[in-house]
Amino acid sequence: MAIQLQPVKGFRDLYPADKALQNYVFDKLKAVASLYGFENYDGPILEPIELYLGKSSKELVEEQTFKIKDKKDQTLVMRPEMTPSLARMIAQKANQLVFPLKLFNLGLRFRYEAPQKGREREFYQADFDILGTENILADAEILAAAVNIFLNLGATENDFVIYINSRTFVDRKLTELGIENKKDIMSCIDRKDKISREAFLESLKKASLNEKQIIDLVSFLESEIKPQDDEYFKKLFNILKRYGIDQYFKINKNTVRGLDYYTGLVFEAKDLSGKINRALLGGGRYDNLVSAYNPNIKVPGIGFATSDVILLEFIKIINKAPQLNPCPTKYLVTIFSQETLNDSIQILNKLRKQNISAEIYPDTEKKLDKQLKYADRNNIPYAVIAGPEEIQKGIVKVKDMKTGEQKEINISDL
Incomplete structure (x- = not known):
């Protein structure tokens, strides 16, 4: 049988010109991390599947992970994301760490998803996290770092927007509507902008909402909200304005993020050209995740992640991909x-x-x-x-x- 010359589906060959452009993006990410005071860290590529069960989304764990069995028949996962590993590491040595912590990681991740524009099965992901404080200033600081990544890559206000929401805000509304299966409904809301209106309404019916709950929930999700309408958003936008970056943000009640560990603020960056159908960057607050690994401690956290694949696609679309010479020889x-x-x-x-x-x-x-x-x-x-x-x-x-x-x-x- 002849050897296949193409890489495995969803994996990449990076020739020198490709690697030079990837390194350009890496350098921009590292520059932001350094400018904002984030320290480098790393963790293992393989983790036991139990690390993700009940924390990451069911879809991610069951359908999108690369799994292997070791010689003791333990199921290991090639890390699809970094946050659970980080939470485990914090839970392990919380008594030895100095909080608040600002941490940055750039490394390989693996997800068994359908390859498409801005998405591969093997990719480098950059994670920015602040741990040890619930203060709203940490929220603003993490959002400022996110904005600076795009500005560093040459983007302008016309190229991207960061949609923000609060899971706490949405959770309160679900309680008001008498909705108990909040986890399922959050998953439905997360898919709202990715499917047709009919499909979204059908998903709510399958989640056992009655007709009135569906009407009231849709009305809530589609009604406009301004920062002054909610105390948290009002405070957050006041701080973002002091940073000089409030113009890059909009409140979007459909933004809830698909991972189960998010608690308060959630956000996603989107390409305004409409040529990329997925988030350029996403994250949120996960105040209870560390406690899930060590119930004796509480270390709140907030962070976001982006990938080299999506950023490379983005800078090409906005015509900011530089012509680089991969040869270092003078x-x-x-x-x-x-x-x-x-x-x-x-x-x-x-x-x-x-x-x-x-x-x-x-x-x-x-x-x-x-x-x-x-x-x-x-x-x-x-x-x-x-x-x-x-x-x-x-x-x-x-x-x-x-x-x-x-x-x-x-x-x-x-």
Whole structure:
């Protein structure tokens, strides 16, 4: 059977140009984390399935995880998200940590979903979290970091919006309507903007709501709300205004997020062009998750996550994906012949000792024009030419590969 040359469905081959663009996004994410004071951490790629049961959504655990069995027949999951791992880590060493904590992770995640625009089965995810405080300022700070990611990537107010809501706010309304199966209804609301109106109404019927409850719930979800209509939103928008970022946010009562551990604030960033049908970024407050792993402690948290796949798609759509040269080499040192190889190596070493990125053409049999074509095709800015005549004079010729101009430089001045 012939070996398949394509990667496994939903997984990616990243050639140098692709990796350079991915690293560009990574650098932007890391810059925001550093600017806002988030510390790096990491956790295992494999976790026992029990870590997610009853915390993450049923759909995520049962249908979207890559599972393996170890030699003791324990079911392990390739991490589909980071928050449960983080909560476990906090629960394990809460007495040794200094709160509040601001943590950042950038690493691989795996979800068995249908690959589409902005979604793969293997992806890098960036998580930003603040733990140890329920204060509304932490909510504003995490939202400010989210906005700054998009601004750092070159986006403007015309490119994205962050929809915010409060699960506490929605939960109160469900109580007023006499709805008891709140978990099921939250799942229905989370799908509202992703399905037709008829399908949404049918899902509410299947969730055992009566006709009046359905009418009242739909009326609530589709009615406009302004920040001043709710005390929490009023306070939050006042702080966001002080940050100078309130214009990037809108309250959307349909935004509830699909994960079961969210409690208060929830939010999602959306592409305003309409070309990406899923959230660019999402998160919320999870004040009880750490306690689920250690009931003797309470460590509230809030955070969000985004992926390299969705951000790469986004910057392409808004025409902010830069043209990058994946080759780090500044100088190609050519080899004139086997006899001059030692001189070429000495020139190479001299450049590298000055912390100048340089490489030598790795074939002593190729002619000079072949070596110069290599430099040109790899966007190497300069070629160093050292033939017998140049070496005898103690000079080299440095060729600008863009203009074709050549300059003679003393080897001692390199």
